Amino acid sequence: MLRLRNGRLACEEVPLDAIAEAVGTPAYVYSSASVRSQFARLDQALSGVPHRIHYSLKANGNSALLRLIRSLGGGADVVSGGELYRALHGGFAPEDIVFGGVGKSARELVEAVEAGVRLVNVESEAELRLLDGIAGERRRRMPVGLRLNPEITVDNPHAYIRTGGKGHKFGIPWDEGVAAARLAASLPWIELAGLDMHVGSQLAELDAYQRGLERIVSLMEAIRGEGIQSLRYLDIGGGLAVPYEHERPPDLRAYGRIVREAARRTGLEVLVEPGRFLVAEAGTLLTRVLYRKRSGGREIAVTDAGMTELLRPSHYQAYHHIDPVRPRQRAAVRIDVVGPVCESGDFLALDREMPDIEAGDLLAVRTAGAYGYSMASNYNARPRAAEVLVDGDRYAVTTEREEYADLIRLERHALDWRTA
Numbered sequence: 001m002l003r004l005r006n007g008r009l010a011c012e013e014v015p016l017d018a019i020a021e022a023v024g025t026p027a028y029v030y031s032s033a034s035v036r037s038q039f040a041r042l043d044q045a046l047s048g049v050p051h052r053i054h055y056s057l058k059a060n061g062n063s064a065l066l067r068l069i070r071s072l073g074g075g076a077d078v079v080s081g082g083e084l085y086r087a088l089h090g091g092f093a094p095e096d097i098v099f100g101g102v103g104k105s106a107r108e109l110v111e112a113v114e115a116g117v118r119l120v121n122v123e124s125e126a127e128l129r130l131l132d133g134i135a136g137e138r139r140r141r142m143p144v145g146l147r148l149n150p151e152i153t154v155d156n157p158h159a160y161i162r163t164g165g166k167g168h169k170f171g172i173p174w175d176e177g178v179a180a181a182r183l184a185a186s187l188p189w190i191e192l193a194g195l196d197m198h199v200g201s202q203l204a205e206l207d208a209y210q211r212g213l214e215r216i217v218s219l220m221e222a223i224r225g226e227g228i229q230s231l232r233y234l235d236i237g238g239g240l241a242v243p244y245e246h247e248r249p250p251d252l253r254a255y256g257r258i259v260r261e262a263a264r265r266t267g268l269e270v271l272v273e274p275g276r277f278l279v280a281e282a283g284t285l286l287t288r289v290l291y292r293k294r295s296g297g298r299e300i301a302v303t304d305a306g307m308t309e310l311l312r313p314s315h316y317q318a319y320h321h322i323d324p325v326r327p328r329q330r331a332a333v334r335i336d337v338v339g340p341v342c343e344s345g346d347f348l349a350l351d352r353e354m355p356d357i358e359a360g361d362l363l364a365v366r367t368a369g370a371y372g373y374s375m376a377s378n379y380n381a382r383p384r385a386a387e388v389l390v391d392g393d394r395y396a397v398t399t400e401r402e403e404y405a406d407l408i409r410l411e412r413h414a415l416d417w418r419t420a
């Protein structure tokens with residue numbers, strides 16, 4: 001939702017340089033309008049399908065964004081006790097929360113049971129038994145989804161964001177699905193309420209969904225064939241792609257058709273867990289160019305944001321478009337846009353062709369709303385950036401920039417030595 005207004009980039013109606021001036025850099029800026037519009041597009045694509053949109057907090061747990069998504073009618077998808085805490089703090093009712101994750105601790109399962117979440121997606125038989133015990137102690141029958149590994153290979157940009165292939169750590173192996181369902185149905189404090197899959201992230205081609213859904217629908221039929229009739233939910237995970245570079249955005253109508261067909265065949269309510277789709281395009285990372293240099297024939301711009309603010313380029317070789325906030329007529333260069341962290345792998349872009357950059361320029365790193373701030377770190381003792389929400393012609397700081405004191409807040413000066 002960036003556009004040029006009076007020669008400078010603006011988020012909705014608010015010029016980005018005004019935000020940088022007031023809040024400093026690096027800073028994340030989010031557009032409310034973009035989140036609203038993505039939510040409405042997805043909701044529209046699923047019209048006619050009984051469905052709920054559970055926003056995947058891991059993409060961005062900012063509480064102002066959570067309140068916005070909740071106000072649109074969304075629920076939450078969480079994968080840790082911390083995310084459950086964030087979701088509840090963001091105003092989601094427990095029954096609007098689904099709890100997933102490959103390695104939930106006993107403490108986290110206790111928290112899920114005590115909160116009374118809508119659904120816990122379980123990833124192994126051992127976890128089913130543990131949850132049954134925890135629920136039994138509290139005399140609360142827990143609705144459970146079985147997360148199956150659909151065991152299909154997908155074609156997305158990076159191996160690290162593929163999750164549904166054979167041998168991946170996620171989910172119950174495909175051929176153990178019916179046995180896990182039998183076990184779930186036999187445990188006294190477990191209600192087998194759903195089946196769940198997540199085929200991967202940043203999926204532009206929809207055939208992975210189609211193949212995954214076909215498998216899950218046939219598994220559901222096999223489970224019903226066992227006389228187990230308690231299934232209510234079909235949780236189809238997240239994964240819808242957004243355009244970062246030249247990727248074609250997913251065909252939402254086709255997505256809707258595929259999901260509608262699965263819903264029709266199963267008669268189940270569909271849960272979706274989009275993260276990136278709802279917030280990626282809403283977010284811009286604002287960064288200032290500190291230095292401009294040349295080294296070994298390469299052109300280099302050093303910015304005040306890097307892998308500590310946005311890990312994706314460094315970790316996944318991900319592409320993020322970078323624009324000057326005040327475009328000027330300058331010669332095109334091929335340039336490395338690198339961060340200030342003491343790591344060669346710290347960069348926002350390598351060998352990027354763009355109009356030349358000078359020290360002092362303000363840059364907008366685009367499509368950074370998902371897995372940006374949520375993957376930020378304090379490496380090199382760098383305080384985390386501020387986060388700002390824009391709505392029309394207004395903006396508000398939603399997260400203050402960390403202070404140095406925050407870096408040592410949990411450290412003890414006087415050590416309390418003990419012996420075991």
Ligand code: LLP
Nearest residue numbers: 056198201202238239240273274275276371
């Ligand atoms: N549901 C489950 C079970 C997931 O594992 C994920 C993401 C989602 C939903 C949300 O997926 P989305 O709609 O955002 O694609 N850090 C990586 C992405 C990791 C995704 C992990 N799982 C990145 O920056 O690309």
